[in-house]
Amino acid sequence: MCETCGCDDPAAAPRLTSFSADGEAAGCSGRELLLEQRVLAKNDEQAEQTRQWLAARSVLAVNLMSSPGSGKTTLLERTVRDLAGRWPLAVVEGDQESVRDAERIRAGGVPVVQVNTGRGCHLDADMVDRALRVLDPPADGVVFVENVGNLVCPALFDLGEGVRVVLTSVTEGEDKPLKYPHMFAQADLVLLTKCDLVPFLAVDVDRCIGLIRRINPAADVFTLAGLHLPAGVPGTEPEPGLAAWYAWLDARRRRPDARPRAAVAGRV
């Protein structure tokens, strides 16, 4: 009878892996140490510190997440071009390897720090903290954090951001919210991008928005189109979604709040 590791419990048996012979023996006679600790406790502590640090400076941090290629950098290039004269802006670029996206943003004349995660598929709170200390963002501004293109892990890692924005492009199909509900469930805003391509696709935009609302009734949803085109191209202006995006940011910039993420998203 072993209550410590449950090794004779038939229900638990299939759950045991990597049961080396001496590991099993030692497991049974070993001393159990209760930890009862959240797996991401360390990340979440750093994220809370970052959140307080940002709040003290009244800086809004925006965590931008999406699949690879949904248009995060394109949106940032455009946003930076339109807003740079109005508010202090800075950008943290997360990428596994290259500095391509940081170069694209720097061309817009805004301070940017590139974080290469190597094999890591997401940014964590520690990486963002270090980038923010380098950027030293001025008060009342906005820091955009472009996460690594991935709809899985970034949903789990709190960066200390004020708001979470999830992009999904119409070319990815309307089922993305159903396939990655965690990511969409935690968004404050969902941007449906590349809507200029709708006429060429068999995608049901209303259904996609309906799915987003079902998973996350509290999130705002805007559509964006033609952001890859240079500003002022006839037929693409005005872009109502872009104006809504700027107004949405401005409303949150005026009251960057320091509520812990747990209170915002109901996370444990």
Place this chain on the structure above:
Amino acid sequence: MHELAITQSVVDAVVERTGPARVTAVRLVIGRRSGVVPESVRFCFDLVTAGTPLAGAALMIDEPAGRARCRRCAAEFVADDVLVLCGCGCADVAVDGGDDLRIASVSLVPTAAEAS
């Protein structure tokens, strides 16, 4: 393999608490609504623990579901997904639990003093 980062966080958190002591078993709680796939954590575990005090440890994963209550028809049922829908077709459902991502406990090789 997105659970690699989670598994690495488990190992880091355990080693931080237990230091060089050899760990022979790890008990995790991965709720069904946590967004983490237990199978993938199991798959990564040997790889990530190799060369650490957790090498060769047994991994036990408890996978609790959440409890849901429909705000329209008051039905109560098990919630084992992020997307929760009541049998009555209603999505206005209050959910409790099932989103844990926790290290419950570890087993350590008894120290010389304890073994004697």
